[in-house]
Amino acid sequence: MDIHRFFPPHEGISLSDLSGLCGAELADPSQVDRKVTGIGSLSQAGEGEVTFAVSAKNLPDLAKCRAAAVFVTEKMAEHVPSDVAALIVAAPQSAFARAAAILVPDALKPLSFTSDTGISGAATIDPSARLEDGVVVEANAVIAAGVEIGAGSVIAAGAAIGPGTRIGRDCHIGHAATVQHALLGNNVVIHPGARIGQDGFGYVPGPRGLEKVPQIGRVIIQDQVEIGSGTTIDRGALDDTVIGEGTKIDNLVQIAHNVRIGRHCVIVAQVGIAGSATLGNGVMIGGAAGINGHVTIGDGAQIAALSGVAGDVPPGVRWGGQPARPMRGFLQDAAAANARAFGKKERKRGGED
Numbered sequence: 001m002d003i004h005r006f007f008p009p010h011e012g013i014s015l016s017d018l019s020g021l022c023g024a025e026l027a028d029p030s031q032v033d034r035k036v037t038g039i040g041s042l043s044q045a046g047e048g049e050v051t052f053a054v055s056a057k058n059l060p061d062l063a064k065c066r067a068a069a070v071f072v073t074e075k076m077a078e079h080v081p082s083d084v085a086a087l088i089v090a091a092p093q094s095a096f097a098r099a100a101a102i103l104v105p106d107a108l109k110p111l112s113f114t115s116d117t118g119i120s121g122a123a124t125i126d127p128s129a130r131l132e133d134g135v136v137v138e139a140n141a142v143i144a145a146g147v148e149i150g151a152g153s154v155i156a157a158g159a160a161i162g163p164g165t166r167i168g169r170d171c172h173i174g175h176a177a178t179v180q181h182a183l184l185g186n187n188v189v190i191h192p193g194a195r196i197g198q199d200g201f202g203y204v205p206g207p208r209g210l211e212k213v214p215q216i217g218r219v220i221i222q223d224q225v226e227i228g229s230g231t232t233i234d235r236g237a238l239d240d241t242v243i244g245e246g247t248k249i250d251n252l253v254q255i256a257h258n259v260r261i262g263r264h265c266v267i268v269a270q271v272g273i274a275g276s277a278t279l280g281n282g283v284m285i286g287g288a289a290g291i292n293g294h295v296t297i298g299d300g301a302q303i304a305a306l307s308g309v310a311g312d313v314p315p316g317v318r319w320g321g322q323p324a325r326p327m328r329g330f331l332q333d334a335a336a337a338n339a340r341a342f343g344k345k346e347r348k349r350g351g352e353d
Contacts, residue, residue, distance in 0.1 A: 240258070
């Protein structure tokens with residue numbers, strides 16, 4: 001079975017053109033006219049495909065590489081097989097990403113589930129909704145009263161857009177996603193099954209048990225944000241929940257009410273961010289980390305996977321652990337704990353012999 005059957009090969013681009021577009025230098029000028037039509041992993045790429053290698057860990061696979069070309073650093077270029085074109089660049093993975101965007105552009109955003117190119121007759125659209133020219137609404141999508149959607153946006157099959165929601169231009173709302181109480185900028189991608197703008201989890205104890213607190217805020221999603229499948233972003237309680245420009249959020253992330261996330265952040269799968277937490281610009285959070293409510297994480301901070309952030313985090317640091325603390329201390333503590341555990345096992349074995 002062809003592993004690339006869902007993304008057909010490109011018609012072909014010369015290494016001369018590709019290297020120029022990706023900021024790379026072709027090690028052997030005689031290979032300028034060689035064409036590439038697709039991408040592949042270092043171990044699997046074959047004829048007509050381009051790949052990349054980033055470190056000494058890749059040397060065994062690089063030695064057996066059968067790709068048409070490979071992005072490498074200058075230091076690794078000498079290890080590229082003679083029949084493979086070496087594209088020398090400071091950051092091979094970044095250059096490969098640019099090449100991939102050229103060779104398989106359809107993989108950059110969700111594909112449509114239907115052949116609809118305009119407004120499907122099987123969609124439900126309130127007469128008061130305002131859609132600019134060029135909007136695609138696929139079958140079984142629901143557009144509620146007062147919705148505004150900009151040109152070039154796609155509302156995929158089965159998606160539901162709540163009353164008064166505004167969606168900018170060139171956005172993609174994935175299959176069966178729901179968006180309500182929200183304002184979206186341009187070029188926002190929301191993957192299938194995401195839930196945006198439902199009420200936050202707000203209760204207070206009362207004489208009759210837990211009293212529900214009405215959530216009347218919004219979700220503000222700025223330009224170039226991407227939100228993964230199954231992710232939930234609650235609307236604000238009194239203020240807004242805000243996702244900053246260029247931020248990328250993985251699948252299965254929970255973002256509670258009043259959370260404010262800065263620009264160009266990366267939040268990996270299964271992260272949970274409790275209410276009213278604030279993330280600065282360029283924050284990176286590893287998978288399954290938990291962020292306590294009302295904490296602030298400074299610009300450029302990095303939180304390791306599986307960490308628990310209980311208090312404020314300064315800008316520019318790397319923290320990890322439970323509770324999260326500076327990475328060096330966390331690693332030292334982890335090493336000491338492993339040493340103690342290993343020592344106990346050794347002593348127990350020694351006593352049994």
